Amino acid sequence: GAVVSQHPSRVICKSGTSVKIECRSLDFQATTMFWYRQFPKKSLMLMATSNEGSKATYEQGVEKDKFLINHASLTLSTLTVTSAHPEDSSFYICSARESGGGADTQYFGPGTRLTVL
Amino acid sequence: GQNIDQPTEMTATEGAIVQINCTYQTSGFNGLFWYQQHAGEAPTFLSYNVLDGLEEKGRFSSFLSRSKGYSYLLLKELQMKDSASYLCAVVDSNYQLIWGAGTKLIIKP
Numbered sequence: 001g002a003v004v005s006q007h008p009s010r011v012i013c014k015s016g017t018s019v020k021i022e023c024r025s026l027d028f029q030a031t032t033m034f035w036y037r038q039f040p041k042k043s044l045m046l047m048a049t050s051n052e053g054s055k056a057t058y059e060q061g062v063e064k065d066k067f068l069i070n071h072a073s074l075t076l077s078t079l080t081v082t083s084a085h086p087e088d089s090s091f092y093i094c095s096a097r098e099s100g101g102g103a104d105t106q107y108f109g110p111g112t113r114l115t116v117l
Numbered sequence: 118g119q120n121i122d123q124p125t126e127m128t129a130t131e132g133a134i135v136q137i138n139c140t141y142q143t144s145g146f147n148g149l150f151w152y153q154q155h156a157g158e159a160p161t162f163l164s165y166n167v168l169d170g171l172e173e174k175g176r177f178s179s180f181l182s183r184s185k186g187y188s189y190l191l192l193k194e195l196q197m198k199d200s201a202s203y204l205c206a207v208v209d210s211n212y213q214l215i216w217g218a219g220t221k222l223i224i225k226p
Contacts, residue, residue, distance in 0.1 A: 009211065009213055010211075010212075034159075036159065036160075044152070044159050044160050044162075045159065046159040091214075093214065106154075107216075107218075108204075108206070108214070108216040109214075110213040110214050110215065110216075111213055111214045113212060
C-alpha cells in the first residue's frame, strides 16, 4: 500500500527556535498534502491543505506566518513551526492524497512529536 | 514490519448493526484509535483503547484484545450519516501512529 513518511519522528527544541517537519509520499505522487495537529485523545485538527506548486490553504485560526508550509514537489511537503513556544508542543501528522485519487483516498504519516521547552 | 489490516469496504442497511475489524502487528503497543472520516473532511475521534475489553459510547462501541492483536468497532442503529471511512490506528512503542488503510462503510436504506 501507499506509504507516507515523516521526519523527524520526535523533536525537542527550545522556545523561540524554528522546527521543520518533512512529509514524504514514498511510492506515489501527491498533488495534495494535509497537515493536522492532534491533541491527546482528540480528533485531528486540520491546519492546512498544501497543493504542489501553490500556496497552502490555512484553516481558520491557524497562523500562516507561524506555521509555514511548502509543497515543493509531488512527493514532499514541509511544515516549519517558527519561533516555537511550549503551547506548540503537540503531535503533528501529515497525510497525502494520491494524484487522481478521490476525496477519501488519503494516506497518513506516522506523526512527529514536537516538544518545546 | 508493522501492519494494520482492516476491510476495504463494507455495506450495511440503515438501522442494522455492523462490526468493523482491525488486526495489527506492530513493534509495541500503546493504544489503538478509531477515527471516522467523511469524504473531504478531517478525521474525527471515535475511541481510544489501551486496555482489553469493550468500551461503549452511545451507538458506537470499541473492543480490544491485545493478546490477539485485534480490535473492532461496533456501530448500532445505523444511520445514513454513518456512511464514511473508518480508520484504525495503533500507537507503537515509539509513540508513532501506524495507520490502517481505512474501511469505507456504505449504508443503504
